[in-house]
Amino acid sequence: MLKNYDTGIFFDEMIGNNGSPKRHYQWFYELVEQLTDTELREKHETAQLNFLRQGITFTVYNHTGGTERTMPFDFVPIIIPKPQWEKIEEGMKQRLTALNHFLDDLYHDQKIIDAGIIPRELVENNPYYYHKQVGGLDIPLKNHVFLAGVDLIRDENGEYRVLEDNLRNPSGMSYVFQNRYVMRQVYPELFFEHSIETLEHQFSELYNTVVSHVPENADPRTKPTAVLLTPGMYNSAYYDHVFLAQQMGMELVEGRDLVVKDDIVYMKTIRGLKRVDIIYRRIDDDFLDPEAFRPDSALGVSGLLRAYKKGNVAILNGIGNGVADDKAMYVYVPDMIRFYLNEEPIIPNVETYFLSDPERLEYVLDHLEELVIKNVGASGGYDMLIGPQSSEEERNVFRQKIIEKPNQYIAQPTIKLSRAPAYQEGRFYPCHVDLRVFIMNGEEAHVLPGGLSRVALKEGSLVVNSSQGGGGKDTWILTEGGHSHA
Template identity: 50%
Template sequence: MYAPPAWPATLGSGGYEAGWTVRRHYGDYAGWLAGQSDELMRARRDEAELNFRRVGITFAVYGDQDAGAADTERLIPFDLIPRIIPADEWERLERGLVQRVTALNRFIHDVYHAQEILRAGVVPAGQVLNNSQYRPIMQGLAVPNQIYAHIAGIDLVRAGNAQGAGEYHVLEDNLRVPSGVSYMLENRKMMMRLFPDLFSRYPVAPVAHYPDLLLETLRDASPGKSAHPTVVVLTPGMYNSAYFEHAFLAQQMGVELVEGQDLFVQNGFVHMRTTRGPQRVDVIYRRVDDDFLDPEVFRPDSTLGCAGLMAAQRAGHVAICNGVGTGVADDKSIYPYVPKMIEFYLGEQPILNNVPTWLCRDADDLKYVLAHLEELVVKEVHGAGGYGMLIGPAASADEIGRFRQAVLADPGNYIAQPTLSLSTCPTYVESGIAPRHIDLRPFVLSGQQVRMVPGGLTRVALQEGSLVVNSSQGGGTKDTWVLEA
């Protein structure tokens, strides 16, 4: 068994095989880490924090009762120890992600057109047509390439032996406005700055070309025939929690970052105001939720979008990415049916499995969930950011009691899943190097073809024993290294 002093033998499956030996693809890194002093690592951590703060890589915290106004902008903690994925492992993940996102796009197109999967009874029609994320205005509307989720963030977890001997499972599909890719890119830049020698030891696959792939994907969605379609990033503004990412991606792609007031619709076409006069817009990469996009169709009081956007799209004069109504496919009550979607549309068995899920809208599932609340993770179907969730084993009796009443009051608003024995990865914390639970969010781009950069955003639960990796709940991030074959 090999466990260098700087890398304790008590760490989890992220870096170790059963029996606490270092996994093969971590071997060189473990040897390198053993030679680094604690003083050097602390200095590098301080340097990373200083640079992230200078660049302005922050996120907003909403509704934090303990934070003053000055504390609502926070850095996402960055961990110095990378998560390493060998080439063969990534190859399977990539095939599974391409398969899944292809099926999800087929599903969204189907429910807004022929609805074959509903008529076949594979997915209950009521769960789709009565879903709060279903947008009737999209019914029958043709979109370029029949793609709705141009950018998908698929959350993966690696379960312990009880749930599949180290197999990756899909925990959640994010298809509306998935965020976090800017942290993936900045984490890599920071690691290359702090530890350049490591990248000569390891054949780490690059991720820096993501903005180029994203721009190409967005241009593929253009409904016009222009060889150089105009793409913009639509942001709710600087007070949005992901504003740094909006500005970062616009800058990296070399396109304009706009707010709703910068756009107007005239004669069925969308234009942006510029110092040289109006300029037609072909593709809008929107980071604004459906309800705020067009006050003529959705919320009339919204100032975040632009009146007439949906009419311009229906006329075939602009593309909105991700498409309006994609949320019907990433609802947590639809998630259990994705494996059936893969079989229905592609005629294939899923490469990546779901986490077992109970739908509280089902009477038998509800009975089981209520009898086992202290063992399960219970989530709101539209919840995000780690909010609206009960982790039974870590909850008090009072918390379980309150959640029981909430589930009974509105069963259709909740799902439940087993408390997974998530894998851990060595993480640099105040006490030194210790295991912390992690997940992985690869970003899948769908244009003329489905593709992605190798890796994704690894999120880490920095609190000891915690299973919640969300930044809003105190989580951090790591660089993700996919090794080239």
């Protein structure tokens, strides 16, 4: 398996510096060593076919229109020992608690701004800050983030760090379950001997989290009705919406299936109108309600915001969460943890320099070729310099921009993302990985055991995104001793 496998200068999830497997991977390694080349190829094919049969696809849009693809799947799992995982869990709950406090504070008293910890203009110039629409609103459980997807990486020392927070509509949870399902079909032998945390009860956990957000004026005599609101089948994450709705036993609806009467939301059914109490929405804020946001939105429901403001319906995730998960706010999350919780961050950010500090500025200007420079206001990779891959000319342009507006930029070291073996085209080679951890938050926070490990399958690539040729791996949390019930 590891003939010609080179860990290089990177931290490897499976292989130690001495070239042999780490202790928690030893049994997996021994099992794979017993398989012939033919068996490995057959298993790899079976896994990909399984995904096709299940209809597990996402849509990639390019110049020729949309094409359906299956998420490439890699069978070498990411295995995380229980003690390590417990630290991640603690760190994720801590981070989400602070971010939730921050959102509630921003739309109410703004104590963190008054304390001088976060600059007012950073909030007010943010395009996702919807104070006009939802300022001062008290929402169920004071909970703005019912589901977060936090992306973690490991640096060259194997330390976990947060790369970004997704607090609006994090997708990908369905792949976590499908990866596990396919692994169990294709490699049943892996699950006999070893105790791997099960995903079995996670959907009822998610469902209970959704229905715990009962709006103030719901009818106390009936069980709350929750629906999942999708933009429809042309959305690239549509598979995710269908799967989650099915598994939670919740109606999947589009905007045209809902109507607001007397500030109450109803779903149209063949038996007439049925009241809706909770909407898990997978539509962006801007499109939710043409009355309150974009008047040209055909995806939303007219009058939805009025119903929300009156306490007649709950909307998950909250409106206006985007202000807390952009690049500039990311830098302040450790400060939020200190301010609201009076604790030190358990899982740190990637080191980030603000360039308003003259010493930092000088250092950054001298080391542009080693750093990543990002404009705090831009997203989607615009106005960004990746030092090691840049030309002198590009660096000179950026040097000027930074000198003119140092406050507009942040700098980060180029991180040596950790790697793990992947098996593709009949051989094993190292690929960069990251991990999206899903945190559900209702009356209390709960972390999905494992999460979505994403892998950059193109050799040498750093891009784990599925639209760029990235794939998924199953993520196993090893419980101590005993047998597997995965």
